[in-house]
Amino acid sequence: MPDVAVRAVELGKIYRIGERQSYQTVRDVVAAAARSRLRRLSRRSGAAPGAGPSTRGEWVWALEDVSFELGEGEALGIIGRNGAGKSTLLKILSRITEPTKGFADISGRVGALLEVGTGFHPELTGRENITLNGAILGMRRAEIDRKFDDIVSFAGVERFIDTPVKRYSTGMHARLAFAVAAHLEPDILIVDEVLAVGDAAFQKRCMGKMGDAARSGRTVLFVSHNMAAIESLCSRAIWLEGGRTVADGAPAEVISRYLGTCLSVLNEHVWPEPELAPGNERVRIRRAQVRPEGGDPSDQITVATPFVIEFEYWNMRADAHLNLSLHVYNEQGVIVFNAVPTEEAVWQRRPFPRGLFRDTCHVPGHLLNDGVHRIELLVVEDLSRVIHRMEDVLVFEVRDADESRDGWYERRVGAVRPRLAWETEHLIAVDAAARRDG
Ligand SMILES: Nc1ncnc2c1ncn2[C@@H]1O[C@H](COP(=O)(O)OP(=O)(O)OP(=O)(O)O)[C@@H](O)[C@H]1O
Ligand SMILES: [Mg+2]
Numbered sequence: 001m002p003d004v005a006v007r008a009v010e011l012g013k014i015y016r017i018g019e020r021q022s023y024q025t026v027r028d029v030v031a032a033a034a035r036s037r038l039r040r041l042s043r044r045s046g047a048a049p050g051a052g053p054s055t056r057g058e059w060v061w062a063l064e065d066v067s068f069e070l071g072e073g074e075a076l077g078i079i080g081r082n083g084a085g086k087s088t089l090l091k092i093l094s095r096i097t098e099p100t101k102g103f104a105d106i107s108g109r110v111g112a113l114l115e116v117g118t119g120f121h122p123e124l125t126g127r128e129n130i131t132l133n134g135a136i137l138g139m140r141r142a143e144i145d146r147k148f149d150d151i152v153s154f155a156g157v158e159r160f161i162d163t164p165v166k167r168y169s170t171g172m173h174a175r176l177a178f179a180v181a182a183h184l185e186p187d188i189l190i191v192d193e194v195l196a197v198g199d200a201a202f203q204k205r206c207m208g209k210m211g212d213a214a215r216s217g218r219t220v221l222f223v224s225h226n227m228a229a230i231e232s233l234c235s236r237a238i239w240l241e242g243g244r245t246v247a248d249g250a251p252a253e254v255i256s257r258y259l260g261t262c263l264s265v266l267n268e269h270v271w272p273e274p275e276l277a278p279g280n281e282r283v284r285i286r287r288a289q290v291r292p293e294g295g296d297p298s299d300q301i302t303v304a305t306p307f308v309i310e311f312e313y314w315n316m317r318a319d320a321h322l323n324l325s326l327h328v329y330n331e332q333g334v335i336v337f338n339a340v341p342t343e344e345a346v347w348q349r350r351p352f353p354r355g356l357f358r359d360t361c362h363v364p365g366h367l368l369n370d371g372v373h374r375i376e377l378l379v380v381e382d383l384s385r386v387i388h389r390m391e392d393v394l395v396f397e398v399r400d401a402d403e404s405r406d407g408w409y410e411r412r413v414g415a416v417r418p419r420l421a422w423e424t425e426h427l428i429a430v431d432a433a434a435r436r437d438g
Contacts, residue, residue, distance in 0.1 A: 005107050005188055005219040006070040006093060012101030013063040013088050013243075062088040063099070064243040070236075072108075072187075075210075075220040077234035077251055079227070079258055085243040086223040090114055090192050093221065108187025108219070109137050113177050122166035126157055126176055129165055133180050147183045154205065155179035175202060182209040188219045207233060227255045256331045260372045266395040267297040274314055282320065282387050283379050286356065287312040290375070290396045293362065302401035303417055306365040309339070309375060309394065312358045319351040320381060324359050327376040328368075336368060336415045369417040370400040 063085040070076055078086045091097045093104055094112035113119070120129045130151055134144035152161055155175040157168070165173060181189060191210065210233055214220045224230055230237060230251055237254040239247040247254045268289045271277035277284040291297040293306040301307050311324060326339040339361050341348060347357075374395050379388040 003072045003107070004069050004105070005072040005074070006068075006221070007105040008066055008068050008089075008093070008102070009104070010102035011063055011066045011089070011092060011099045011104060012061060013085075013092060013097065014059050014100045015062050017058055017060050061243050063092070063240075065102075066240070066243070066245055067102075068238060068245070068248060070219060070221070072219055073214070073217045074236055075214040075222065075234045077230035077237040078221065078223045078240060079225070079230060079237060079255065080240035080246075084240040086240055087114065087192055088243075089240070090190050090221065090223060094190050106188065110188045110190060111137065111181040111184055111186025112190040113174075113181040114190070114192045119177050119180075120165045120173070123164055125164055126152070126155075126161045126168070129176070130180055134184050137184050137186060139184060144184075147185075151176075151179045151183045154183065154209070156202075171199075178206055178209075182206075182213060186218070188221070189213050190221045192223045193225070227259065231255060252332075256371060259331045260397070265372070265397055266392075267291065269393065277314075278390055279313070279379075279388055282316050282381070283322065284314040284316065285311065285377070285388075285390065285393075286314060288375075288377070288393050290394050300399055301396060302365075302399045303368065303370050304365045304401050305398075307363050309361045309363065310358065311377065312356060313379070314356055315352045315354055318354050321349070321383070322352050322357075322387075323348070323380050323383065324361075325378040325380050325386075326361060327378070329374045329376065330369070330415055331371045331373075332415075334415050336373070339363075366419040367416055368398045369412060369414055370398050372397050 066085075066089060068076075078089065080086055088097070090112070091114060092099050093106065094110055094114065096112075096114065119133070121132065124132065127148075130148060131141075131144055134147070152158055155172070155178070157172055157176050160168060160172065165176070168176070178191070181191065189210065191206075207229060210220055210222065214233065214235075220233070222230065222233060234251050236249065237247075237251040238245055239254050239258045247257055268287075268291075270287045271285060274284045274286070277286060279285050287310070289297050289308075289310045290301070291308060291310075292299045292301055293308055309326060313324075315322060323341055328336045328339070330336050341359060341361070344359075372395060374392045377388075377390045377393045378386050381387045
């Protein structure tokens with residue numbers, strides 16, 4: 001077990017709705033904390049507001065009862081919807097705001113990149129801010145000088161280095177802030193959503209830098225809405241919802257559960273008016289539906305349920321050679337399968353007259369794993385040309401079924417979850433042979 005770098009104990013933060021607190025900047029609080037290696041962040045005085053019924057409803061718990069321990073060198077991703085409390089958590093850990101309840105122990109120097117605007121002094125130049133931040137982190141002048149050129153070139157602000165940062169664009173400001181946070185070698189790197197502000201090349205460099213920090217044994221806390229970034233960078237993920245921890249564990253698993261709740265399920269879609277329906281002058285979609293075999297779109301589909309995917313569409317031109325092609329995606333964005341009507345007996349390879357058609361694709365039970373699946377529809381002409389394409393035309397959930405668990409209570413890994421024929425044979429009975437020999 002590595003040493004604990006961050007220990008959060010029952011952290012809670014209540015805000016008055018509509019009231020913006022005046023934040024201290026990272027600079028203020030880190031300077032005040034001087035260079036102590038172990039800091040305890042907690043509310044030292046004052047009663048928690050909002051307990052009385054008269055004030056109820058005006059207060060919001062931005063964070064409630066959040067506890068975790070993070071070992072040195074762990075890279076933690078924090079995910080969740082807008083307003084879930086992610087930034088609040090990071091602000092408490094980097095001492096920009098105090099918790100209303102609970103406390104956090106932080107062991108080591110913290111380099112934080114939170115919202116743009118925190119961390120730098122607007123009147124000072126880029127050069128002065130770099131030096132100041134280094135000093136706050138407890139670095140010697142020579143150390144800062146050694147890093148200086150790297151920081152400036154990483155941020156790409158060479159021409160503006162002697163300009164006050166209040167004249168920087170948002171992007172320049174964020175790039176410099178990230179460069180400072182990442183290059184000054186804090187023990188704990190805290191980054192909130194920086195990837196949103198840069199171009200693709202800068203995002204890639206940020207990810208590389210955070211990966212370096214994580215690999216060189218630094219502790220990383222990273223908030224992002226980019227699940228691919230979280231998954232590739234982090235060794236662990238926490239999902240916050242309404243200020244509370246919903247899940248804490250391996251990134252792939254936590255992300256998959258989180259994404260499953262973000263897509264709203266869409267088991268049926270009808271476009272009664274052909275003129276308003278998706279499509280073009282060759283084909284118009286009329287209806288899309290997924291339902292259990294012999295059931296309704298509102299009925300549950302479990303890993304064991306055979307189900308159908310059905311489309312109705314208008315063919316607008318005589319003698320068209322059409323076929324549908326379905327891509328079924330899972331939550332990880334993997335195409336689990338592509339279905340085409342090669343086994344269809346009547347209309348395959350026959351020209352379609354104008355009119356309304358219905359295609360029904362039968363999917364056996366015990367094929368898909370549990371989770372949310374999305375269907376992309378392609379309408380293909382002459383077996384080669386895609387004439388219409390619709391992403392996420394249907395979104396449906398395959399539930400786990402108790403009877404399919406067989407005593408195993410964690411999620412089965414894999415894109416599919418087939419029930420396969422299997423034999424086990426007892427070939428040699430050791431005990432009997434031993435008795436005979438003895
Ligand atoms: N200074 C503040 N004053 C009042 N309410 C606040 C303040 N800061 C945050 N809140 C509220 O606390 C809740 C959590 O906000 P927070 O910024 O932590 O969410 P988040 O998870 O970072 O969201 P996002 O993904 O949008 O960045 C929200 O309801 C927000 O409106
Ligand atoms: Mg935020």
